[in-house]
Amino acid sequence: MxxxxxxxxxxxxxxxxxxxxxxxxxxxxxxxxxxxxxxxxxxxxxxxxxxxxxxxxxxxxxxxxxxxxxxxxxxxxxxxxxxxxxxxxxxxxxNFEYQFNNSGFNDEIASCSQKFVNIKHQLDIAEKMNLDELLKFGYRKAIEQLVWDYLKTYQEKSEKNLQSKSLPERIKLLNIPENNWISDLIAWVGNDGAHPYQRNQELTIIDMKNLSNLLVSQIQNLIQQHKYMEYHSKNK
Ligand SMILES: [Zn+2]
Structure with a gap:
């Protein structure tokens, strides 16, 4: 050297x-x-x-x-x-240190899962560097992390319990109106990102981002509801 x-x-x-x-x-x-x-x-x-x-x-x-x-x-x-x-x-x-702020996410998401925010930042870097082959699977990892951390914090699920379930099963535990289809679609696109063959070729990374945004905003809503319900039950 x-x-x-x-x-x-x-x-x-x-x-x-x-x-x-x-x-x-x-x-x-x-x-x-x-x-x-x-x-x-x-x-x-x-x-x-x-x-x-x-x-x-x-x-x-x-x-x-x-x-x-x-x-x-x-x-x-x-x-x-x-x-x-x-x-x-x-x-x-x-190593180069990327500077980010959490402006893309509200405080509820960042405090629920800092790991999710970190993975999302890495995805943004990967996208800027044209590493598009990594994105579908990366988004799946980010979503898995957020759902995992939400269920641990707000539904007090144990890691052992969560490990025994698939990603679609964990998303269903959120009990959101989109339960029936969003978990499948996210799993499908994420799997396509990990495999050399594409089962759902028409679903692109843009769809994966849309699905991710939908789920993130639902989880934001759930966290806000949880906070206000807690306040209500303590103060009524
Ligand atoms: Zn060179």
Missing amino acids: SELTIKLPSTVNHSVTDIYNYTNVKISLPDRCPLCDEMQTPIFITSSGLEDGDYKFSIILECNKCRQHFLQHYKFNGASFSRMGIKTRYADQI
């Missing part, structure tokens, strides 16, 4: 204010291009600045083979050395 020492300009609100104010940092370069997977020492192109008080930065690299640019993130690890009065810090490679 090749090492490189670079100068990170200090920035305020991501603008360089003083070109003589910088931080020396020694980093190891990635040994593989994430776009074409070729082993190599990529070419350093440029770096971000270092925001006041921050400990993360990124660099842009160019692949020797496919010539595409890619990004690598780093985080200072606390180690440093000084030579001739000049301090150089060390930083480690870190």
